[in-house]
Amino acid sequence: GEDVEQSLFLSVREGDSSVINCTYTDSSSTYLYWYKQEPGAGLQLLTYIFSNMDMKQDQRLTVLLNKKDKHLSLRIADTQTGDSAIYFCAESTTGGFKTIFGAGTRLFVKA
Amino acid sequence: SQTIHQWPATLVQPVGSPLSLECTVEGTSNPNLYWYRQAAGRGLQLLFYSVGIGQISSEVPQNLSASRPQDRQFILSSKKLLLSDSGFYLCAWSQKDRVSYGYTFGSGTRLTVV
Secondary structure, eight states, X not given: OOOEEEOSEEEEETTSOEEXXXXXXXXXXXXXXXXXXXXXXXXXXXXXXXXXXXEEEETTEEEEEETTTTEEEEEESSOOGGGOEEEEEEEEOTTOSOEEXXXXXXXXXXX | OXXXXXXOSEEEXXXXXXXXXXXXXXXXXXXXXXXXXXXXXXXXXXXXXXXXXXXXXXXXXXXXXXXXXXXXXXXXXXXXXXXXXXEEEEEEEEOTTOGGGOOEEOOOEEEEEO
């Protein structure tokens, strides 16, 4: 079945770049997403990328997609302490009524 | 604008007691609705989804059930809670014709079964 995998933890220093990686198995994925979850809260959609794109940039966020390797990454430039959260990778097929989420990567930002 | 309300925010219930969590969406019609559970330190587990009133699909067999009595209302229930039902429950909605918009999540309910 479909699966999305991510590393569980990442620790960076304030001001450095963070790169969170994700792999997925469903080759028919149409949309790939990154969500952010702050402590005790629901998930917020950060950004998405359509499967026919290689890269998408949105201010400090850069999403890279390698469709051949089914690998997705999220780069956060100039990481701030406010970026500390859990980041979820997710994939969806056309129709989109079922989205598969990874287990989430907990990002620690050290001042 | 669309909003999603989920309550209560926290709940402590004894084993064997019933459960009812409610979720309502405003500002949209005919949404897809979802219930997820997030266990401590783990990812999101899809419990139920609904594409319309009275239409419920269950992803994981368990002692939970879901109902959608109105277009924008989604209820998660249990007749008898188990210790293993503890977790963070999230309701979400999505638009049928806007896959790129992803899901909008509620603020979650922290359930502790004691």
